Amino acid sequence: MGFDPSKLVFTLAVLVRSGQSKSGWEKKVSVYKRWGWSDEEILAAFKRNPWCMMTSENKIMAGMDFLVNNMGCESSYVAKHPILLFLSLEKRLIPRASILEFLQSNNLIDEKPNLVTLFKYSEKSFLHKFVDGFDEAPQLLKIYREKLNRSK
Template identity: 30%
Template sequence: MQFLSSLASHVGNLCLRWKQFPYSHHFSSSPNSHSRGQLIDFLKKQGFPKSQAVSMVGRFPHVGSLDRPRTVVQLFRNLGFSDSQIRSSIRVLPQIIFCDATKNLEPKIRFLEELGFSGSALPKFLSKNSSVMSLSLKKRLIPSTEIIKTILSPNDENNKELVKVLSRCSWLLNRDPNAYLLPNIAYLKSCGIVGSQLAFLLKKQPRLLISEENKLRVYVSRALDLGFSVNSGMLAHAVHALSCLSEKTFDRKMKTFLDHGFSEDQTREMIRRAPGLVRCSTDKLKLGMEFYMETMGIKRETLVKRPCMLMHSMEERVIPRVKVLQVL
């Protein structure tokens, strides 16, 4: 009986605390319910369906006045955003409408404009990548873009390459540059991947630069096992190619060559001459080897010396040209 009495008292205290909790009746009689309704109406006026507006507002229980949302939307309109671009920006980062436009958004917008996102390029970029507005200007945006710019082309005054990369891969800015970009770049440079080779990797496989360093080391190790050497200009191409497929897929493609009579050493030599060979589909490799060796009678050793022949489109390039030559 004493236990039941104690339990009842404990439950009573919990109920009392729940009633005193400021948001316990948030969805019924909350003082913010009126403001929530205003925000829902505001979003509907921006073109959001009611269900989506209700869902978005539900994520922000402490809705205050509409001053900030109105200011943010007006800022976007002044920058040339279309209605659909404004909706897209809010949809990508709903909390953006609660930002202080003057203190938080405008400095970052000026920074992007100085980088080269001017005119219609800025709305186009932010409507798809408004999440960058949630990043720290001093700790994330400025240092990350400076690092990327240096890799691409330090002498590119108009930042054309930088704008192109960020437009396609704005997520490069999401991670702490001191924890990912700088250590990975330092490791790649220690392997002899510098200058244009580093720029090649950034453009072709940018996720490598913000991946865990141990993953990057695995790709380099696999490339070295294939016979690529540190400080070789082909190492960057090998790392890129290997990062595009799993070890299981790579092993399956190696087996395809072995099944067609190539030795392991010959296969490795072919990959060293043309690292992109491993990115070709298994069906394409089979078709190419069978056509060249069986239909054309080309020796296996020729393909070992010129593996790029297997990378051409058989249906659209090789076979049609062979037929033309046969007619001639």
């Protein structure tokens, strides 16, 4: 599959691949293909982060739906950044997307930040960069907490 056996990701890939039945693997491939991923994109995503083949089909579908249909990501972007599919939709993606939407709709930021960076920030770093520095911080924090509380 093109892995370097001396790298840790090789061991992870072996564990992931051996931990799934052939039909389980094929179901995941089928889900990704429904989103337009080619065999090459699936393999590349697996090589970047083998856990993308351990994520449940429901989580893949929900994550792809949100990222493609709500965030405007290209499906191929998610294939290049499969880490996005592991992050909690309710506890991370939706609350942070609501802050981004507020900032953009109120012209408080000039351009859309890199989504991988936005979603991977620790909560402290995210709040510092996207909430605390704005005059609207109390309103932003309220929006953020409301979205987080809905996930509980």
